[in-house]
Amino acid sequence: MRIELSVNGNAIEVDVEPTTMLVDVLRDHVALTGPRVTCGVGLCGTCTVLLDGEPVSSCILMAPLALGKQITTIEGIPRDDEVVSCFDRQHAFQCGFCIPGMVLTAKNMVEHGTATSREQIREGLGGNLCRCGCYTKIVDAIEEAAR
Numbered sequence: 001m002r003i004e005l006s007v008n009g010n011a012i013e014v015d016v017e018p019t020t021m022l023v024d025v026l027r028d029h030v031a032l033t034g035p036r037v038t039c040g041v042g043l044c045g046t047c048t049v050l051l052d053g054e055p056v057s058s059c060i061l062m063a064p065l066a067l068g069k070q071i072t073t074i075e076g077i078p079r080d081d082e083v084v085s086c087f088d089r090q091h092a093f094q095c096g097f098c099i100p101g102m103v104l105t106a107k108n109m110v111e112h113g114t115a116t117s118r119e120q121i122r123e124g125l126g127g128n129l130c131r132c133g134c135y136t137k138i139v140d141a142i143e144e145a146a147r
């Protein structure tokens, strides 16, 4: 089937199977490699994108279900974005593999005012795993962005 999706403010048309996952469309058809597939079953958050501003696991979202919604990947976030700057300032990463998903989840928390304490931030990051164990610095960065 041919569908039109809105990705980072751009309309894109792609031919997909009805069951093609959104992350595969983004990576294979649009060459956006910010969303990464790790677990592939909705548990780790490396494939996180924003759908109308809400974080979703694009590895378990069939692409046609994103029709009519605004999809934002890390590539759609400006380099001078405040949350990104806070991750930079706090050195909140090692390998960086988890960071696109972390930043997108963090942006949602900051914008919705749900990053008011370290406990709340940790809870909000429950769906985003960091194998490098950078959680303390990541929470520092989100705490700074929420001030």
Ligand code: FES
Pocket: 036, 037, 038, 039, 040, 041, 042, 043, 044, 045, 046, 047, 048, 057, 058, 059, 060
């Ligand atoms: S790859 Fe999608 S949640 Fe892990």
Ligand code: FES
Pocket: 092, 093, 094, 095, 096, 097, 098, 099, 129, 130, 131, 132, 133, 134
């Ligand atoms: S910085 Fe390496 S997985 Fe998080």
